[in-house]
Amino acid sequence: xxxxxxxxxxxxxxxxxxxxxxxxxxxxxxxxxxxxxxxxxxxxxxxxxxxxxxxxxxxxxxxxxxxxxxxxxxxxxxxxxxxxxxxxxxxxxxxxxxxxxxxxxxxxxxxxxxxxxxxxxxxxxxxxxxxxxxxxxxxxxxxxxxxxxxxxxxxxxxxxxxxxxxxxxxxxxxxxxxxxxxxxxxxxxxxxxxxxxxxxxxxxxxxxxxxxxxxxxxxxxxxxxxxxxxxxxxxxxxxxxxxxxxxxxxxxxxxxxxxxxxxxxxxxxxxxxxxxxxxxxxxxxxxxxxxxxxxxxxxxxxxxxxxxxxxxxxxxxxxxxxxxxxxxxxxxx
Amino acid sequence: xxxxxxxxxxxxxxxxxxxxxxxxxxxxxxxxxxxxxxxxxxxxxxxxxxxxxxxxxxxxxxxxxxxxxxxxxxxxxxxxxxxxxxxxxxxxxxxxxxxxxxxxxxxxxxxxxxxxxxxxxxxxxxxxxxxxxxxxxxxxxxxxxxxxxxxxxxxxxxxxxxxxxxxxxxxxxxxxxxxxxxxxxxxxxxxxxxxxxxxxxxxxxxxxxxxxxxxxxxxxxxxxxxxxxxxxxxxxxxxxxxxxxxxxxxxxxxxxxxxxxxxxxxxxxxxxxxxxxxxxxxxxxxxxxxxxxxxxxxxxxxxxxxxxxxxxxxxxxxxx
Numbered sequence: 084x085x086x087x088x089x090x091x092x093x094x095x096x097x098x099x100x101x102x103x104x105x106x107x108x109x110x111x112x113x114x115x116x117x118x119x120x121x122x123x124x125x126x127x128x129x130x131x132x133x134x135x136x137x138x139x140x141x142x143x144x145x146x147x148x149x150x151x152x153x154x155x156x157x158x159x160x161x162x163x164x165x166x167x168x169x170x171x172x173x174x175x176x177x178x179x180x181x182x183x184x185x186x187x188x189x190x191x192x193x194x195x196x197x198x199x200x201x202x203x204x205x206x207x208x209x210x211x212x213x214x215x216x217x218x219x220x221x222x223x224x225x226x227x228x229x230x231x232x233x234x235x236x237x238x239x240x241x242x243x244x245x246x247x248x249x250x251x252x253x254x255x256x257x258x259x260x261x262x263x264x265x266x267x268x269x270x271x272x273x274x275x276x277x278x279x280x281x282x283x284x285x286x287x288x289x290x291x292x293x294x295x296x297x298x299x300x301x302x303x304x305x306x307x308x309x310x311x312x313x314x315x316x317x318x319x320x321x322x323x324x325x326x327x328x329x330x331x332x333x334x335x336x337x338x339x340x341x342x343x344x345x346x347x348x349x350x351x352x353x354x355x356x357x358x359x360x361x362x363x364x365x366x367x368x369x370x371x372x373x374x375x376x377x378x379x380x381x382x383x384x385x386x387x388x389x390x391x392x393x394x395x396x397x398x399x400x401x402x403x404x405x406x407x408x409x410x411x412x413x414x415x416x
Numbered sequence: 417x418x419x420x421x422x423x424x425x426x427x428x429x430x431x432x433x434x435x436x437x438x439x440x441x442x443x444x445x446x447x448x449x450x451x452x453x454x455x456x457x458x459x460x461x462x463x464x465x466x467x468x469x470x471x472x473x474x475x476x477x478x479x480x481x482x483x484x485x486x487x488x489x490x491x492x493x494x495x496x497x498x499x500x501x502x503x504x505x506x507x508x509x510x511x512x513x514x515x516x517x518x519x520x521x522x523x524x525x526x527x528x529x530x531x532x533x534x535x536x537x538x539x540x541x542x543x544x545x546x547x548x549x550x551x552x553x554x555x556x557x558x559x560x561x562x563x564x565x566x567x568x569x570x571x572x573x574x575x576x577x578x579x580x581x582x583x584x585x586x587x588x589x590x591x592x593x594x595x596x597x598x599x600x601x602x603x604x605x606x607x608x609x610x611x612x613x614x615x616x617x618x619x620x621x622x623x624x625x626x627x628x629x630x631x632x633x634x635x636x637x638x639x640x641x642x643x644x645x646x647x648x649x650x651x652x653x654x655x656x657x658x659x660x661x662x663x664x665x666x667x668x669x670x671x672x673x674x675x676x677x678x679x680x681x682x683x684x685x686x687x688x689x690x691x692x693x694x695x696x697x698x699x700x701x702x703x704x705x706x707x708x709x710x711x712x713x714x715x716x717x718x719x720x721x722x723x724x725x726x727x728x729x730x731x732x733x734x735x736x
Binding site for chain 1: 444446447449451452455456458459549553554556558565568569642645646647648650651652653654655656657693694697698700702703704706707
């Protein structure tokens with residue numbers, strides 16, 4: 084019986100292999116360009132908005148977008164997703180990296196097999212990509228957030244704290260560094276603590292509660308992650324500190340509109356993730372068609388982007404949302 | 417041969433594997449390509465290498481939750497050594513040595529300290545992972561020599577990666593030891609009844625200590641491969657892998673109560689899980705749907721033999 088099982092396995096496998104050998108995929112001339120768009124993790128409102136913009140650009144350019152990502156924001160999970168895209172022989176990959184270094188060997192292999200690789204949002208180390216599209220420059224983000232904190236602290240003075248994502252997140256650390264650099268312009272502000280919520284709601288919530296217990300005289304909580312900002316706002320609301328402690332940072336209008344209306348998050352900043360997906364797809368498709376990243380690359384409705392010597396280009400500066408415009412954007416993303 | 421024998425665990429897994437293979441081959445034009453399948457093997461080989469010794473440990477009635485944390489600690493140790501200019505062979509020795517020491521600590525806690533293994537290894541999991549974070553924080557170590565890349569990115573011959581070859585050879589070695597030696601029979605005996613084993617002259621504690629140490633050693637080897645494949649070390653490396661590795665062992669038919677299991681089952685389970693993830697990825701099925709499918713697969717494969725085992729008895733009762 085056991086031999087029969089083994090024999091049937093062998094028979095079916097050989098039949099399957101033989102059957103599929105004939106229809107092995109040949110790269111056809113007139114196939115649409117396929118772009119693999121990789122998120123840090125799925126089920127994240129930000130990347131759903133990126134996907135929306137990517138589809139818009141792909142529709143205009145006659146390309147096809149494969150939107151994918153791991154369930155948890157890990158480098159190992161992203162590598163599995165990237166391997167699947169490489170096996171499908173996509174024409175280009177645009178990835179928001181969970182780890183700038185760990186993805187490099189996999190992405191190098193993708194480039195060796197003729198796939199154009201760019202990173203967007205969170206960068207990959209230069210060896211692992213042709214170009215990186217930053218949504219804004221780190222410097223502009225740091226300055227914008229410092230300015231928001233100064234506007235929200237009473238008379239521009241007080242104690243502020245940051246709820247970050249994971250300690251290994253590339254963009255979180257870059258923005259935090261620029262925020263620290265921008266703070267001396269506002270001598271009334273003092274940064275008392277940085278805590279890590281790992282981009283997980285309940286951990287960010289608990290860290291925020293611990294923060295206000297530890298620093299009862301805190302004025303402003305800043306979170307540079309959309310998950311962290313909602314969790315921090317909820318924590319401040321539940322602790323009954325609305326009006327006393329303000330929350331601001333980078334977040335999504337749909338998640339924060341309620342907090343803008345009740346005054347817990349009077350204003351916050353974010354670039355438009357729809358534009359980011361649109362721009363990343365525009366660039367990926369143009370590179371796959373043979374344009375060079377050394378020349379300025381057109382992003383159609385968003386103008387052109389010029390990549391510097393290290394391959395980094397910025398899409399634009401972050402946009403500030405408050406009670407006057409949040410209602411308009413909360414339906415969008 | 418009766419129906420129950422037919423529904424052995426390994427046959428179930430082999431059937432699932434065939435279904436997966438035929439399904440993916442017919443739905444994705446990219447699946448049946450030697451290089452695609454070779455790439456797919458990287459999705460499970462490192463975890464499977466840890467699953468082999470862990471299967472022995474679980475058969476012996478113990479468990480090690482700290483395997484992924486041991487990998488992180490070993491990776492950090494190698495990263496620090498590489499930053500000081502240590503060469504490749506010594507790096508491998510450091511990685512595996514760190515694993516061995518960490519495994520021996522688990523073994524000592526369980527056999528000398530008499531701490532239940534689940535408690536001891538949950539403790540060391542936090543300790544080892546915490547140690548990795550304490551040393552590195554948000555830094556990254558990536559000064560690995562170029563020759564170090566061979567372990568996670570190199571190929572033995574053709575599309576057979578060095579990782580896959582290592583896993584294959586280890587699987588054969590573990591199967592021989594477990595199923596064809598006195599040591600293997602002692603491991604089953606310890607898992608089935610530790611007290612009777614001790615009374616019949618088996619050095620139960622020595623076996624357990626060695627099994628914990630070996631599990632640590634191979635976690636160190638898996639760390640060498642993963643670190644080499646990623647080309648860098650961060651303290652979050654292999655985060656959450658302990659559950660994936662334990663899932664492999666359980667899906668492989670190893671009884672969580674000890675005393676039962678085969679290496680063939682664990683090997684099949686590793687391939688089934690690796691292929692299902694890769695195949696669903698090829699079809700661009702969102703990861704959230706993917707984890708639901710993997711969960712359903714786990715429950716199905718575990719439940720069907722259990723139900724089948726009770727089925728003849730129920731029928732007997734009816735007829736009598």
